[in-house]
Amino acid sequence: DQQVKQNSPSLSVQEGRISILNCDYTNSMFDYFLWYKKYPAEGPTFLISISSIKDKNEDGRFTVFLNKSAKHLSLHIVPSQPGDSAVYFCAAMGTTSGTYKYIFGTGTRLKVLA
Amino acid sequence: DGGITQSPKYLFRKEGQNVTLSCEQNLNHDAMYWYRQDPGQGLRLIYYSQIVNDFQKGDIAEGYSVSREKKESFPLTVTSAQKNPTAFYLCASSIGSVGQPQHFGDGTRLSIL
Numbered sequence: 001d002q003q004v005k006q007n008s009p010s011l012s013v014q015e016g017r018i019s020i021l022n023c024d025y026t027n028s029m030f031d032y033f034l035w036y037k038k039y040p041a042e043g044p045t046f047l048i049s050i051s052s053i054k055d056k057n058e059d060g061r062f063t064v065f066l067n068k069s070a071k072h073l074s075l076h077i078v079p080s081q082p083g084d085s086a087v088y089f090c091a092a093m094g095t096t097s098g099t100y101k102y103i104f105g106t107g108t109r110l111k112v113l114a
Numbered sequence: 115d116g117g118i119t120q121s122p123k124y125l126f127r128k129e130g131q132n133v134t135l136s137c138e139q140n141l142n143h144d145a146m147y148w149y150r151q152d153p154g155q156g157l158r159l160i161y162y163s164q165i166v167n168d169f170q171k172g173d174i175a176e177g178y179s180v181s182r183e184k185k186e187s188f189p190l191t192v193t194s195a196q197k198n199p200t201a202f203y204l205c206a207s208s209i210g211s212v213g214q215p216q217h218f219g220d221g222t223r224l225s226i227l
Contacts, residue, residue: 032213043204043218051213099164102216104156
C-alpha cells in the first residue's frame with residue numbers, strides 16, 4: 001500500500017515559469033515532510049522540509065505547501081531554471097516503535113526547457 | 115568534507131553468489147539506512163540501524179543481510195536468496211532526530227551476469 005504518492009511521473013516547464021510538483025499521503029500521523037532532488041546516477045540531495053504543524057516553508061526559489069486536511073503537499077519552484085531538471089522525490093517521516101522512518105514517493109521527473 | 119561513500123559504483127554478480135556493498139560515513143550520524151530503487155519506483159527500505167550493533171528489517175529485507183559493528187560503516191550483503199537483485203542501491207544516514215533529513219551516497223548499481 002503506497003502511503004506516499006506522486007501521481008505525475010513527469011512534468012515539463014518553460015524556463016522562468018513556475019514548477020509545481022505534487023504529493024499525496026495517507027497517514028495523518030506523519031511528523032515531517034521532505035523534498036529531495038536526484039540527478040541520474042547520483043544519490044538524492046535534500047531540498048526543503050516542512051513540519052506537520054506548519055502550512056508553508058520557503059527557502060529561496062523553493063516553497064513547500066502543506067494542506068493537512070487534504071493530505072497533500074506541493075513544491076513550488078520559482079523561477080524554474082534548466083539546472084532544476086531532475087527527479088524530485090517527496091518523503092514523509094514518521095515513527096514506528098520509537099524509530100524514525102522515511103517513506104518515499106515514486107518521484108516526478110521535471111524537465112525545464114530553455 | 116563530510117559525506118557518505120558507497121563502493122563500488124558498479125557491481126556485477128554471477129547467479130548464486132553473495133556480494134557485499136560498502137557504505138561508509140564520516141558525518142558522525144547515528145542512523146544509517148539501505149534503500150533499493152527500481153525503474154519507476156520510489157526508494158524502498160531494505161534495512162536500517164539506529165545505533166551500533168542494532169538494526170531492523172525494512173519493507174523488503176528478504177534476501178539481504180547487514181551488520182553495524184562500527185558507527186561509520188553499514189555494509190549490505192545481497193545473498194543468493196534475493197531472486198531479483200538487479201537494482202540501484204542507495205545508502206543514507208541521518209542524525210536520527212525528528213525532522214532531520216537523510217544524506218545519501220551516490221549509489222551502487224548491481225547487475226546479474
